[in-house]
Amino acid sequence: MSEELRIPISASVRHIHLCREDVEALFGAGHQLAPAKALSQPGQFACEETVSVCGPKGRIERVRVLGPEREETQLEISRTDEFKLGVDAPVRASGKLEGTPGIRLEGPHGAVELEQGVIQAARHIHMTPADAKRLGVEDGQMVMVRVGGERGIIYDDVLVRVKKSYALDMHIDTDEANAANLGSDAWGVLIKGPTEVAPDPND
């Protein structure tokens, strides 16, 4: 079973997606983001550009910009980053930014006072419709994923995201990866809830 339900896992280091207006404010009028490295999801790339993020309690330098541009700017950080910056970001699926806090961004050309867009990305698995069929899950379903090792963890509340353009990969943040000592080439086993182990304490 393990082999069939095996899911590759990647840790997403803090990063930012920018809208056109914010690209221009931070990097100059007409600026085009420079792709530096392709990411696991087809068409997505890490850029040469970075920004500084400034919260009420601290700042973080060289936060990587990911491309291509999006409709709305979105900063994805870990809980550890939140403590450093002094901001309390909610867990959200990508693009669900209503009611999220803002923050100050600084680039080489200028600064942006973001009104909203700071989130902890909800754990999720990208997959194609063929993957979903094979794994027996569907878009929007919440599942668990178990990783082994000396510090094994079962991640609960993992969102399944299905799209033809996706490649099979689970995305978690650096706190979530570090809690289980995951390195590169990490993987886990899909668990289609509900589980018999124990009820969710908050249910």
Added chain:
Amino acid sequence: MSEELRIPISASVRHIHLCREDVEALFGAGHQLAPAKALSQPGQFACEETVSVCGPKGRIERVRVLGPEREETQLEISRTDEFKLGVDAPVRASGKLEGTPGIRLEGPHGAVELEQGVIQAARHIHMTPADAKRLGVEDGQMVMVRVGGERGIIYDDVLVRVKKSYALDMHIDTDEANAANLGSDAWGVLIKGPTEVAPDPND
């Protein structure tokens, strides 16, 4: 069931236990550690004293000393701290320091080149023999603990430690707490493995 098997959880921020010799090297001959705050385990306390920890890649200031003194100096850090310092510390139960890396410590009086003692503390639950009896577990047993919330996690590989002088409390590090967005007053539900959910991928 949840109510009966409820375990309080505390996040242990990076800290250090010092032997007599290292107390004197760092803080001066005859120095006595000054208790600042009692901890959850009876007789254990956070001290006024802090040290700087210096690794090959970076340093961390103001690492809290915990008392009382121990036979051997032991630095407990998170994976996030390891990346900052540039050190690769193994997961260990407290006191199992053979083969662990060393690091440089700096105090107001002097420095210590630690030869070993840097660990990631293995997740564990302190409890009394009465707690163990009630919960149906024994000293040295490995269990799971499930926490709820929006970022629920089941921690695997949790070591049960039973002693008359202990108070019921599970200790995890800041990465492990942040991965589930745990705050103060966090708690989980004990799961006595083996689990039916899915086999450990590494078994």
